[in-house]
Amino acid sequence: MATVLSWGRYPRAPQEAHVVAWRDAVSPVWCDALAGNFTTLPFGNGRSYGDSCLAASGQVIQTLALDRLIAVDWETGVLRAEPGVTLEQILDVAIPRGWMLPVTPGTKYATLGGAIANDVHGKNHHVRGTFGRHVRRFMLVRSDGTRMECAPDQHADFFSATIGGLGLTGLIVWAEIQLMPVQSSMIDVRSIRFANLDEFFTLSEELDPLHEYSVAWVDCQSRGSALGRGILMVGDHAPDGGLEVAASKKRSVPFTLPVPIFNRATLRVGNELYYRRQKETEVRTRTGYDAYFYPLDSVLHWNRIYGRAGFQQYQCVVPAAVSRDAIRAILDAIAKSGGGSFLAVLKRCGAIRSPGLMSFPLEGASLALDFPQRDALNARLFAQLDTIVREAGGRIYPAKDAHMSGADFRGAYPQWQELEALRDPALLSRFWERTTRI
Ligand SMILES: Cc1cc2nc3c(=O)[nH]c(=O)nc-3n(C[C@H](O)[C@H](O)[C@H](O)COP(=O)(O)OP(=O)(O)OC[C@H]3O[C@@H](n4cnc5c(N)ncnc54)[C@H](O)[C@@H]3O)c2cc1C
Known part of the structure; x- marks a missing residue:
């Protein structure tokens, strides 16, 4: 096995x-x-x-072997599929017909079932909310053999608890989602450099309402007046440019490295080079959807670069009213620790509510970054970050988590007891x- x-x-x-x-x-x-x-x-x-x-x-x-498309209406964009179908498989058939996933995470290798169970979000959270908002119905199988078709008006409690329900309410055996129409598979991107965190918030507040997609890369090693500098990438589906499925040629990390390639020095240089690679304040490009949404997927098994000990991602969201101060405090603590990664992703989340009981995003700002697993450093730093997130009234994303305390989880997700009541034993x-x- x-x-x-x-x-x-x-x-x-x-x-x-x-x-x-x-x-x-x-x-x-x-x-x-x-x-x-x-x-x-x-x-x-x-x-x-x-x-x-x-x-x-x-x-x-x-x-994964439950990977069949069951029915698609290409007039309306309603797709019914088994849960092991990956987002890539959906895009492969949908894009040529002018349809796109309404919400996609930063990997196309997630399955439909996984996307529902974590109620994933993407770069357009501010306009489309989470994946769960585009789920019309699904069939849930429980351990006693019961089959339950769930929709907003049918077994509504299980519908809500299963979206973001972390796979605990039963096994989804098919799901129906609403796709989003697009004119082209190309994305028109504006990449704008910002000198610090205040500039990020000002830019993002101004530009997010004008664009479908918005996400920023942040230099997690910058300090002082440059703290939180980075590049904001806003984008929209191009009005023309064809409906092409991304070519699947990939590179791969062939084996697990004995130790992670990141240390304080490589991190600082890497972040600096990335920031400096864009000389102009703003650059406009047209790029395929694959490069815009899934840059990490272009290298298979990239998680092996973190070495045998693996890595943790820290992803939190903090409410809008305190997000500038909280994100500043978090970045400051990370920069002082010398830890972190090249890929610190910062994004403002919108106010659109998810139908999911336990959905992660809330209106505010979300920050995500990877840390090579080093027991002592991570334990010390994460405890510091957890305090900032807790005091800000924010929360950590269960889909990324391997460290959150029970008290923090239960405090940030008081609805957990409702999920527990519907959990399949x-x-x-x-x-x-x-x-x-x-
Ligand atoms: C490079 C990268 C970028 C990412 N970017 C984002 C992002 O931008 N936004 C975001 O939200 N997430 C992001 N993620 C996280 C990822 O999208 C989620 O963790 C997603 O849920 C993984 O799907 P999976 O199919 O691999 O599910 P798994 O990780 O295998 O499982 C996830 C959950 O789904 C449950 N589950 C799976 N199948 C079923 C089923 N049939 N019925 C019931 N429950 C089921 C499991 O029990 C588990 O609780 C990213 C991950 C990577 C590696």
Whole structure:
């Protein structure tokens, strides 16, 4: 039996994958996964970074072989598919017909089931909200064999709890989503350099309402008056330029490096070079959707560069009223620690509410960055960052998390008890065990 890990490869808890390939064969696979255990967990493509996709028992039900499109109406853009279909598979058929995912995370290798269970968000959160807002209905199978079709007006409690429900309410065996019409697969991008965090907020407040997409890269090593400098990339689907599916030629990191390539010096130089590579204040380009949305996907297995110990991503969101001060304090603490990565992603989230009970985004600013796993440094720094986030009234994204305390989780997501009440008793993740039982 194959074993799988989460994307950050931390905690290193290999999972035995019980493969389900047919919608009507869920129950036998479920029984198999439960043999000798009390619990299991659905598993998509393991693009969650921490332990929310890892079963407490180490036995997961993997859905990647449930990869069929069931029905698509190309007049209306309504698509019904099995949960193991990846976002890439959807784009491959949708783009040539003038349809796009209404919301996409920064990887096209997430599955439909995973995108719903984490209620993922993208660069257009300020105009389209989360993925869950575009889910029309799905079929949920519970461990007792019950099948429940869920929609906003049908088993509404399970509909809401399953969107962002971390795979705990049952196994989705198909889902129906509404695609978004586009004129072209090209994105018109404006890349604008900003000298510090205040400039970012001013620019983003001015430009976000004018553009479909908006995201910034931030130099997490800059300090003083340059703290939070970076490049804001706003974009829109081009009005012309063809409907081309991205070519799939990829590079790959062939093996896990013994140690991470990042240290204080390489981080500083790397961030500096990235910031300096754009000489003009503003550059306008037209680029394919693949390069704009999924730059990291162009190198397969890039997570191996973090070495055998793996890495953690820290992603938080803080409310709008305090976001300037809180993000400043977070970046300051990171710069002083000398940790962090080349890819600190900063974005303002909008006010559109998700139908999901446990959805992560809230109106404010979200910051995400990767840290090579170094036990002492991460524990010290994350404790500092957690205090800033807690005091700001913000929260951490479970899909990326491997460290949040139970108290912080329960304080930031008081709805967790409603999810617990609807949780399938035979489903339990390491994340849920860690944050709700300690
Ligand atoms: C490079 C990169 C960029 C990313 N960018 C973003 C981003 O911009 N925004 C964002 O929100 N996230 C982002 N992510 C995180 C990623 O999109 C989510 O973690 C996503 O949910 C992963 O999907 P997956 O199919 O790999 O699911 P997994 O990671 O395998 O599982 C995720 C959750 O889904 C549940 N699940 C899976 N299948 C089913 C099913 N059939 N029924 C019920 N539950 C199920 C699992 O139990 C688990 O709780 C990024 C990840 C990477 C690696």
